[in-house]
Amino acid sequence: MKHAIDSGGLEPPVSPSMTSRIRLKHLQAFRAIVNAGSITAATRMVNLSQPAISRLLAVLEEELGFKLFYRRGRRLVATVEGQSFFRRIEGTLSGIDDIPSIAADVRVNSYGRLRICSIGPLLLGDYLPKATARFQGDFPDAKVTMEWRRREDIDEWVSSRQADIGFTLLPIESNSVTWRKLITVRAVAIFPKGQCFDGRETVHASELRDETTVLPKQNVRLRQYSDAAMFGDQGDMRVDIETSTAVTSCHLVANNVGVGISDPFSVSGLGRDRLGIARLEPELTLTYCAIWPKDREPSQQAMDFLDAVAQVGGEFFEAFPEACPV
Secondary structure (H helix, E strand, O other): OOOOOOEEEEEOOOOOHHOOOOOHHHHHHHHHHHHEEEEEEEHHHHHHHHHHHHHHHHHHHHHHHOOOOOEEEEEEOOOOOHHHHHHHHHHHHHHHHHHHHHHHHHHHHOOOOOEEEEOOOHHHHHHHHHHHHHHHHHHOOOOEEEEEHHHHHHHHHOOOOOEEEEEEEOOOOOOOEEEEEEEEEEEEEEEEEOOOOOOOEEEEHHOOOOOEEEOOOOOHHHHHHHHHHHHHHHOOOOOOEEEEOOHHHHHHHHOOOOEEEEOHHHHHHHOOOOOOEEEEOOOOOEEEEEEEOOOOOOHHHHHHHHHHHHHHHHHHHOOHHHHOOO
């Protein structure tokens, strides 16, 4: 799965007058360099020579009016503007890549492809994978595309119809989507099996700060809640290891790196045989939802998938009672 790159909210202006010479081949060459890290490696991805890719990149930068890469040793690294531009065109290019499979679906008049985007915890844990398995069991001819996206990007992907449904964390800040609540859970304390808090049913967040702490970075909403619970009005205190996702934090804790706080969905991908889990005090609740474009009702296929998600949600607390809100 491709990981979106955080550009700090900076979006390069692209006016229609700037794009007169830009063609699909320019964008495909740009994507290849981003993914490969060099023009040499990119040649194998787009089957073009190095001079051809260099010319395409030069034209694209000239038309856009900003540099897309800078050199770091032998690698080409996207500039802040290049990262932001990539985020905005990635979905379009992915859609173009899907044209052959879309055409095949139309030719055989099959059940259409359902495009889903989701934040990491729901997709990388067991929640959406189990729902997808149930959905496929009911509709074996269904085609599904699933994309991991940052919470900040989910609204845009759905409102621009790059995805039929999005799964994310409330609150929703966009006015261009409609949302439906799925499930409210409480965050849990996580720790290595057989160490420190093992055997405890409840752990207070303040107890974690005296251990080696593993938490997501501050731009992740769970981290913001965790800081308030662990440190109170003392502000952001020592956090030993920061990660980009709660899923990564869970894997580090499972490998005896430290302790932390996680949403229960990220925990579900590892399970109790690898990770110690306890009810967290004070209670930190997280509410997740499904979203779709405001001006379009979900298809029957999308509604069928949401039914499968609801069934899995109803069973989740049986497996993880620590995550059940009071």
